[in-house]
Amino acid sequence: MKINIILNYLIVSMLLLIVSSCQINGLTNDYGKLTPIEKSKIITLKTFENLSKDTIYKINAIQLKEELLKYDAAMVYAFTNGCSSEFCRPLKVYEKYAQKHHYKLFLVMNGFANLDRTLSQNFTSPLFAIDGDYYKKSFRSVYTQYFHNELRDKPFKDKEWLGNLFFFEKGKYIKTLNDLPKEEN
Numbered sequence: 001m002k003i004n005i006i007l008n009y010l011i012v013s014m015l016l017l018i019v020s021s022c023q024i025n026g027l028t029n030d031y032g033k034l035t036p037i038e039k040s041k042i043i044t045l046k047t048f049e050n051l052s053k054d055t056i057y058k059i060n061a062i063q064l065k066e067e068l069l070k071y072d073a074a075m076v077y078a079f080t081n082g083c084s085s086e087f088c089r090p091l092k093v094y095e096k097y098a099q100k101h102h103y104k105l106f107l108v109m110n111g112f113a114n115l116d117r118t119l120s121q122n123f124t125s126p127l128f129a130i131d132g133d134y135y136k137k138s139f140r141s142v143y144t145q146y147f148h149n150e151l152r153d154k155p156f157k158d159k160e161w162l163g164n165l166f167f168f169e170k171g172k173y174i175k176t177l178n179d180l181p182k183e184e185n
């Protein structure tokens with residue numbers, strides 16, 4: 001009997017140790033898991049003037065939509081750092097596509113988990129991140145949905161997901177795709 005109690009105690013203790021050492025990424029924006037150096041790169045966007053590639057600008061859809069009005073054609077890629085889906089490509093691919101098709105490109109992260117995987121890529125565009133505080137939501141899936149919907153002029157709670165690539169003409173929302181359009185060779 002005592003052996004069973006001791007074994008149960010050891011099993012429960014080991015499970016608690018394993019669970020407490022697990023780290024879950026992506027539930028929130030994961031800002032708290034960043035190093036002080038990574039945190040120092042993140043600021044709230046004040047203006048689109050003189051953006052630096054070495055800074056990450058927290059942004060909401062209203063700010064972005066105002067900026068989109070300045071361009072004949074624009075593409076917003078809202079992405080998850082470290083995404084391994086078939087629809088996630090290196091940022092340079094989006095830059096090349098945007099340049100070839102005369103789109104102004106906006107790269108918008110939906111959180112900070114795996115930030116190193118994004119920062120280690122070779123790209124030249126400034127980085128933005130959805131400002132979850134603006135939407136008063138801490139869960140990444142919720143504030144991302146709100147951001148996407150606001151870009152498309154949809155109600156915040158609309159759950160229709162069409163993709164992460166948003167296309168605009170003179171600030172007017174045109175379409176959302178889950179991948180870059182196929183190019184004719």
